[in-house]
Amino acid sequence: MSDFTNVGKRIRTVRESRKISVADLAERAGLHPDLVAALEQNQLPPSLAPLIKIARVLGVRLGTFLDDVDSLGPVITRADAQVPAVRFAGRTGAVSSDLDFYSLAHNKAGRHMEPFIIDIHGSSSEDVHTSSHEGEEFIYVLTGAVEVFYGKETYVLHEGDSIYLDSIVEHHVHSTAGEARILAVVYTPY
Incomplete structure (x- = not known):
C-alpha cells in the first residue's frame, strides 16, 4: 500500500521545471495557494479534482503524478497483481x-x-x-x-x-x- 508522498514531490518537480511559482500555479488552477503548498509538502492526502486541475495547468497527464514508468504498448494488469x-x-x-x-x-x-x-x-x-x-x-x-x-x-x-x-x-x-x-x-x- 502506497501513501501520497510521491504525489507532492512529483507536483513540485514538474512545477519547478516549468518555472511556475506555487502562487501562479494556484491562481491558474483556481485553487488556494495554501492547498497547493500543502499538497506539495505532503501535509494533506490529495483529492482527485485539484490534481486534475494542477495537471492541466502544468500541461501533463494526471498519471504523471501517480506513476513512474511509461510503456508504449498495451498495459495488462493481472487479477492477482499487487497494484500499489x-x-x-x-x-x-x-x-x-x-x-x-x-x-x-x-x-x-x-x-x-x-x-x-x-x-x-x-x-x-x-x-x-x-x-x-x-x-x-x-x-x-x-x-x-x-x-x-x-x-x-x-x-x-x-x-x-x-x-x-x-x-x-x-x-x-x-x-x-x-x-x-x-x-x-x-x-x-x-
Missing part, C-alpha cells in the same frame, strides 16, 4: 485518506483515460464538498453502495449499477455505509 495504491482524500482539505486508488494502467504512456479500482473507506456525506474538473467519468459499483452528488441531484448506486457523468458538473462520490469498491474510468483531455 495511492491514497486520496474524498473531502477537500481532509487530514486523512478515505479513498485508495489502484491504477489499472499505471505504466501506459500518453493515456487520456485513467482506469482505477477505488476502495472507499467508510466515508459519508458529512463534510463533503463537491468538486469539478474537465473531462468525463464512468463509475461501476463492484461491492457495497455509493452515493453520488451530481449537480443538484443525488443518486444511490448498488453493486452492479453504474453512472457516466460529465466531470465539469460539481460532483462527489462516497459510500453510503461502510466499505465500497468501484471501478472508475476518468477521462481528462490535455
Whole structure:
C-alpha cells in the first residue's frame, strides 16, 4: 500500500521545471495557494479534482503524478497483481485518506483515460464538498453502495449499477455505509 508522498514531490518537480511559482500555479488552477503548498509538502492526502486541475495547468497527464514508468504498448494488469495504491482524500482539505486508488494502467504512456479500482473507506456525506474538473467519468459499483452528488441531484448506486457523468458538473462520490469498491474510468483531455 502506497501513501501520497510521491504525489507532492512529483507536483513540485514538474512545477519547478516549468518555472511556475506555487502562487501562479494556484491562481491558474483556481485553487488556494495554501492547498497547493500543502499538497506539495505532503501535509494533506490529495483529492482527485485539484490534481486534475494542477495537471492541466502544468500541461501533463494526471498519471504523471501517480506513476513512474511509461510503456508504449498495451498495459495488462493481472487479477492477482499487487497494484500499489495511492491514497486520496474524498473531502477537500481532509487530514486523512478515505479513498485508495489502484491504477489499472499505471505504466501506459500518453493515456487520456485513467482506469482505477477505488476502495472507499467508510466515508459519508458529512463534510463533503463537491468538486469539478474537465473531462468525463464512468463509475461501476463492484461491492457495497455509493452515493453520488451530481449537480443538484443525488443518486444511490448498488453493486452492479453504474453512472457516466460529465466531470465539469460539481460532483462527489462516497459510500453510503461502510466499505465500497468501484471501478472508475476518468477521462481528462490535455
